Amino acid sequence: MLDEADFDRDDAAPIDMLESYFAAHGWEHERQDDEVIAKVKGSWTQYELRALWREEDSVIQFLAFPDIRVADDRRSAIYEAIGLINEQLWVGHFELWSSSGILLYRHAAMIEGPTDSGGGTMSLGAAELLVESAIDECERFYPVFQFVLWGGKSPKEALAAAMTETQGEA
Template structure:
C-alpha cells in the first residue's frame, strides 16, 4: 500500500522514527527501543518479524525480515545451496541462515546519505516492501526444500513458474 507524503504528514525523518510512523500507518504491531524497532506483519504464507537497527555513526540502516523458518541440522546443506541459488535472483538484500539458531532471514543494509541522516517515506517504503516481497516470493522455494523433498534447483524452478490467468 502506497502512502502519500501529504497524508503521512512528513517527507523524511530519522530512520527509526520514519519506520515507526510507517508501521503505525499500516496498523502493524510494533515495539521500539532506542535505535531499534521490531514489527510484525501477516503475509500470504506466514507471520513475519521485521526488525530495523540504525547505526548513526556509520549511516547504515540494517533491515531484517524473519519469515518464521527454522532449519534443522540435517537440512542445512540443502538450504545453504538454496540460499545461493535464491540470492542470484536478488538485486538488493540477501537471504542467510544463522548457524547458531537455524533461523532463515532476509537482510538488507541501506546507506542513509545526507548531513541530517534522515530517511524519506519513499525509501522506507522501498526497504520494507522489497523485503516483504522477496520473502513472499521465495518462501515456497524454502518450503519445497524443507518439507517437499525437492532439490534446491527443482524447488526454485517449481516456485518460479508463473501462472497465466485465474483458476
C-alpha cells in the same frame, strides 16, 4: 501505498520514519532506542521486521524473519537454495544463522543527509522501498524453502517449481 500526506514531514530520522510507516499501516510494532520491530502478516506466514540504525556509520540494517527454522540435517540443502535464490536478487540477500538455524532476509542501506541530532534522514519512498522489497522477496521465495524443507524437492527443483507463473484462469 501510503503517501506523504500520511506523515507529518517528508523525511525523518530512519528509525522514526520506519516507526511512522509501521504505525500508518496499523502493524503491531515496538521501539527501543535505535531499533524498531514490527509484526506483519504475509500470504504464507507472519514476518518479524527489524530495523537497526547505526548512526556512527549512517547505515540502516533491515531484517525480515519469515518464521523458518532449519534443522541441522537440512542445512546443506537450504544453503544451496539460498545460493540459488541470492543469484536472483538485486537488493538484499537471504542467510541462515548457523547458531540458531533461523532463516532471514537482510538488507543494509547507507543514509545521507543530516538531522537535528546529526544523523541521516530517510524519505517515505526510501522507507517503503526498504520494507516492501523485503516482504516481497520473502513472499516470493518462501515456497522454495518449504519445498526443500517439507516437499522433498532439491533446491533446483524447488526454485523452478516456485518460480513457475501460471497463465490464464482455471
